[in-house]
Amino acid sequence: MIEFRVEVGSGVPPYRQLVDQVEHALRLGHLHVGDRLPTVKEVAKRLVINPNTVLKAYRELEHKGLAKGRPGMGTFIERGLAGLPAEQQAELRADLEKWLATAHQAGMDSDGIAALVATVLHEFRPEEN
Amino acid sequence: MIWMTWRQHRTTLFILAAVFLGLAAVFVAVTVSAGPVSEHPTNPTGIHELLYRLELVNEVLLPLPALIGMFLGAPLLAAEYEHRTVRYAWTQSVSRWHWLSTKLLLLGSAVVLLATAFSTTHMWWYTTAGAPHEGPFRIFNQGPLSFPAACLFAFVVGVAAGTVLRRTVAAMGLTIAGTWAASIVFVNWLRPNYMTPVTDANGASTSGGWFLSQTAVRPEDFVGVDSGGRINGLIPVTTFQPADRFWTFQVIEAGLYLGLTVACVAVAFWWVRRAVA
């Protein structure tokens, strides 16, 4: 089951953060079709957030067709998001780890690495073909 | 509300019951064991003498109503303000009017019952085994009607003081001052004038009545039936309230106290209504 987290002060509304996290989990294969999302009460209680926010996030997921509420049972993942197969993901991850080790050996700390990744990601324009 | 009243005030009620019913029990026990005294005006002896002496120190029994006002009346609202529990009590479904009226009714009834238990047994002891020859006026303050009324008055003085002052100790002080002032006014100014006193030139005793004053007038100034008694050539004139006026006076005094009680209750309700908690 997915573990939600909410960061305040980022300017991203908490309901948006929950939606994003479900989408991430679907892409990374941590959530699958048929999985049950935690109940509104569970999320509200554990994260100490407004249940209306959780409801709003779940409604948004339903609106996107990613999840569906079944009365009395909970909210279930209805559709996955196109993600890479697990083997391919593992390969890419291994490549990334190799690169990280290189950067570390070159003397970069994790803040520097994060800044570099963010900048490159921001400026990266994949060719459209 | 009945449960709340009981739960919040049971300790005070237990103590007051112990005091009042304990005293009542003493008077019953003493009266039953001794039996009535003879018709002869003799001075009491033994336990009667002890009680009689305590009676002489009227202050021993006089503050009883004030105790009720201080410990039952004053904290009724003042303690709620001090502990801020009034913010809980007055934000429930029960309205503050209902809250106050239930408490006043229940505790007021308890006060009247306890005070009546004390004053009736005390009266019984006094008129049978105590000092019946001295007449009932000597124990007027503890009379069966006026005493419960005075207790009820002291209770609501405490409540009103607590409502206005919102501090228990200050309200207790005001209660003492209020009940004391009321008793001074009643005993010295009001009570002698409930009915026109009887003036008697016989020089005789008041025969169990309430002696107010004695003067001597020259025979030429005297108007009325001259029985012939002279002291240094002057006619002694006694002013007093006859003993058979006791119950009338009790009713009048109780009525006056009840009037003051109603006034204090009105103050308490008015203040509570406009109070900011």
Add this chain to the structure above:
Amino acid sequence: MTQSAITARNLGRRYGRAWGLQHCSLEVPAGRVVGLVGPNGAGKSTLMNLMVGLLRPTTGELELLGERVGPNTVLERVAYIDQEHSLYRDFTVREMLTAGRVLNRRWDDKIATDRLAELGIPLTAKVGRISGGQRAQVALAVALAKQPELLILDEPVASLDPLARREMMSTLMAAKADHDCTIVLSSHVVSELERLCDYLVVLDHGRVQLLGDIDELLEQHRLLFGPAVTEDLVSAHQHVLHREDLNGRVSLLVRGIRPVGDPSWQVQRVNLEELVMRYLAMPSRVAEEVFA
């Protein structure tokens, strides 16, 4: 359930010469978790006291759940917890529940006992002997057992340590999920309310400075950063609410999203705390015009 939980029309309360609350008009939809924010003395407690009938208004009207506030009216559908979590300290927890039952027409003992059992608070303990955090939880349990349609909490966690704060709010949010009620929370710390509330009322000097759905408010406002020299050109096409000088650069709070058209200017989302601080910094007149 009624559509509007709180309706105030020109509500005002005067203390002697000073107004504790003035020209307060607002309408809060039911089912929300409302944050009532403002500096100390802004009128938060005054508004709450008016809601629960501890104060009477000097001017205007106040309706809760569609009923005028007054004795024997709406209070049985409203629960209130004050800052000190005032309870009878010489009562046991169980006696406090009995008090709640006898003082209220609506009462469900199970709601309170379940919650207290879950938190491990013994019913036989004296209210004055348990910790501040536990006392707050008892106050909350007693309030929830009334099955309120509107729950009003005045600075509910101000007196608690961080762990007790979290537990208290966690219980509150779980309760909100269980029983769909409207909740009003006051605080002078905005960040505290960010994850808890979805509707905001900002008070200052006894007046409403800002109110509305939080997500909408965040969508409606933006911060613009740019050089001071081009400020006039940019602000001519914007609804500027507040400006701040930053060494030759300026930061503008604007309402509505319009193109800036100058690449030397940056447009940023505004977070709740910034938004509230900016509104508190602007004169009441400006804020009033926004919501007029």
